[in-house]
Amino acid sequence: MLALAKRLLLKTLWVAVVFFGITCVSFAVIHLAPGSPTDMQTTLNPLATAETRARLDALYGLDRPLHVQYADWLGKLVRFDFGNSLSGDRRPVWDKIKERLPLTFSMNVVSLALTLLIAVPIGVASARHQGGLFDRAATIFVFVGFAMPGFWLALLLMLLFGIHLGWLPISGLTSMDYARLGLWDKGIDLARHLTLPIFIYTFGSLAGMSRFMRSAMLEVLRQDYILTARSKGLPEFVVIYKHALRNALLPVITILGLSVPGLIGGSVIIESIFALPGLGQLFYQSVMSRDYPLIMGNLVLGAVLTLAGNLLADAGYALADPRIRLGGGGDA
Numbered sequence: 001m002l003a004l005a006k007r008l009l010l011k012t013l014w015v016a017v018v019f020f021g022i023t024c025v026s027f028a029v030i031h032l033a034p035g036s037p038t039d040m041q042t043t044l045n046p047l048a049t050a051e052t053r054a055r056l057d058a059l060y061g062l063d064r065p066l067h068v069q070y071a072d073w074l075g076k077l078v079r080f081d082f083g084n085s086l087s088g089d090r091r092p093v094w095d096k097i098k099e100r101l102p103l104t105f106s107m108n109v110v111s112l113a114l115t116l117l118i119a120v121p122i123g124v125a126s127a128r129h130q131g132g133l134f135d136r137a138a139t140i141f142v143f144v145g146f147a148m149p150g151f152w153l154a155l156l157l158m159l160l161f162g163i164h165l166g167w168l169p170i171s172g173l174t175s176m177d178y179a180r181l182g183l184w185d186k187g188i189d190l191a192r193h194l195t196l197p198i199f200i201y202t203f204g205s206l207a208g209m210s211r212f213m214r215s216a217m218l219e220v221l222r223q224d225y226i227l228t229a230r231s232k233g234l235p236e237f238v239v240i241y242k243h244a245l246r247n248a249l250l251p252v253i254t255i256l257g258l259s260v261p262g263l264i265g266g267s268v269i270i271e272s273i274f275a276l277p278g279l280g281q282l283f284y285q286s287v288m289s290r291d292y293p294l295i296m297g298n299l300v301l302g303a304v305l306t307l308a309g310n311l312l313a314d315a316g317y318a319l320a321d322p323r324i325r326l327g328g329g330g331d332a
Contacts, residue, residue: 008311011310011311012311015307015310015311018307019303019304019307022299022303023074023077023296023299023300023303024070026296026299026303027066027069027070027073027296028066028070030290030292030295030296030299031066031069031292033290035290036057036062036290037056037060037062037086037087037289037290037291037292038053038056038057038060038062039053039290042056060086073293073296077300080094081094082094082097082293082296082297082300083293083297084293085286085291085293085294086289086290086291086292086293086294087286087289087291087294093293093294093296093297094297096282096294096297097279097282097297097298097301099277100277100278100279100281100282101279103173103276103277103278103279104267104271104278104279104280105279107194107197107198107201107267107276107278108201108267110198111198111201111202111205112205112256114198114202115202115205115206115209116209116252116256118202118206118210119205119206119209119210119213120209120210120213120252122138122206122210122213122214123209123210123211123212123213123214123216123217124213124214124217124240124241124245124248125138126138126139126210126214126217127213127214127217127218127221128217128221128240130218135214138210138214141207142207142208142210142211143207144207145203145204145206145207145208146207146208150200150203150204150269150270151269151270151273153200153203154196154197154200154270154273154274155273157196157199157200158170158196158273158274161196162196168192168193168195168196169192169193170196170274171274171275172193172274172275172276173190173193173194173276173277174186174189174190174193175189175193196274197270197271197274197276200270201267201270208255209252209255212251212252212255213248213251213252215251216247216248216249216250216251216252217244217245217248219248220244220247220248221244223247225243226239226243226244229243256309256312267279267280267281268280268281268283268284271284272284279298282294282298283295283298286298
């Protein structure tokens with residue numbers, strides 16, 4: 001555990017340096033994009049003059065040099081202050097993020113859990129029966145999953161289940177009469193509205209996860225210690241799920257670590273299609289309105305989750321493989 005703690009400490013220090021670089025580059029890039037918050041507020045107003053725009057720039061601090069703006073923003077961030085939104089309501093950025101975060105986070109967590117529950121058994125079964133009927137069927141399923149864009153599948157399912165069959169709603173989070181429903185009926189209503197989005201999330205990641213699991217299992221099943229375990233007469237279930245699966249999970253751990261930022265940032269397109277009031281839709285709206293504090297708030301949250309995912313993957317590697325935990329496996 002001492003070796004693991006030392007490894008994580010070094011990784012944490014490196015993460016701090018990377019985080020500073022991410023915020024610096026992100027802050028510069030969003031200011032290089034055409035347009036500004038004041039343009040969005042004055043372009044369509046015939047009474048707005050150049051003086052009005054200049055006064056707005058001074059009000060928002062946009063007339064100062066870029067490095068001064070960044071230093072001011074970073075000073076607030078150290079105090080966990082994301083600033084106020086530059087769009088109409090001028091509310092604190094964190095308050096707006098907190099309102100949208102639970103929906104996006106919960107949808108993606110459910111999707112990730114379903115992906116693991118389905119993809120791992122599919123990958124293991126495909127590896128055990130390599131070249132068989134199930135393996136070929138799973139391969140076709142994977143190719144379809146990789147080739148089909150999520151937004152296109154979403155539109156097809158909306159057309160089928162929402163318009164032609166009328167089984168599921170195609171937009172929004174709740175129905176018009178949601179406030180008058182009982183507790184059980186409210187749960188059913190939410191589930192019906194979230195069925196299609198969660199299915200799209202799960203289907204999009206299921207193909208890749210199952211394929212990674214299959215490849216890892218095939219590699220492990222060729223190892224000498226698996227042949228030794230079988231020669232000792234161990235049951236096939238024990239060989240597969242006790243000896244092989246643990247080592248085959250290392251690539252899956254990496255994917256899970258990289259999936260952490262997707263818990264909040266991978267929902268822009270789907271939330272826009274289904275008109276869901278989540279964090280992805282908020283990020284899209286902030287970009288379109290050039291709301292710099294809100295954009296940076298979302299980017300910082302995504303950066304933190306990305307780096308935290310790398311740390312979790314590294315810790316997962318060390319827990320799953322003693323060679324890495326003791327320093328014999330190199331960096332994960």
